[in-house]
Amino acid sequence: MKKQRKIIVYIAISADGYIARADGTVDWLSRPRTAGDYGMSAFYRSIDTILWGRKTLDAALGLQKKGSKGSGLDAGVKNYVFSRKAPRKPVAGVEFVSEPISDFARRLRNTPGKASG
Numbered sequence: 001m002k003k004q005r006k007i008i009v010y011i012a013i014s015a016d017g018y019i020a021r022a023d024g025t026v027d028w029l030s031r032p033r034t035a036g037d038y039g040m041s042a043f044y045r046s047i048d049t050i051l052w053g054r055k056t057l058d059a060a061l062g063l064q065k066k067g068s069k070g071s072g073l074d075a076g077v078k079n080y081v082f083s084r085k086a087p088r089k090p091v092a093g094v095e096f097v098s099e100p101i102s103d104f105a106r107r108l109r110n111t112p113g114k115a116s117g
Contacts, residue, residue, distance in 0.1 A: 051080050053081070079095070081096050082097050
C-alpha cells in the first residue's frame with residue numbers, strides 16, 4: 001500500500017490578514033527575533049518539499065543577496081516554483097512549474113523515485 005504524503009500549508013501572514021504590503025514588500029517579517037523558535041526548527045526538519053510562488057522566490061533571493069540569515073533556498077529539500085514564466089537565468093536547486101497544479105500533482109505522483117510520504 002502506498003503511503004499518502006502529508007501536506008502542511010505554512011504561510012507567514014500579518015495581523016491584518018495579508019502576506020505582503022500593498023507594494024509587495026514583506027519588511028514586517030524582519031522584526032526583532034524572540035528568544036525561542038516556537039518549534040520551527042523541528043518542523044522544518046520534518047519537511048522534504050517546498051512549493052513557492054515566483055514573487056516569494058524573488059523576495060527570498062533578494063533577502064539572501066542582502067545577507068539575511070536563513071532566507072535563502074535550502075538544498076536539503078526539493079524546491080518547486082510555480083510561475084507562468086521561468087526566469088532568464090536558472091536558479092540552482094529549483095524546478096520551475098508552469099503547468100496547472102492538478103497536472104503537476106498527477107505528474108509528481110506518477111514519477112518513479114519521488115518521495116511518497
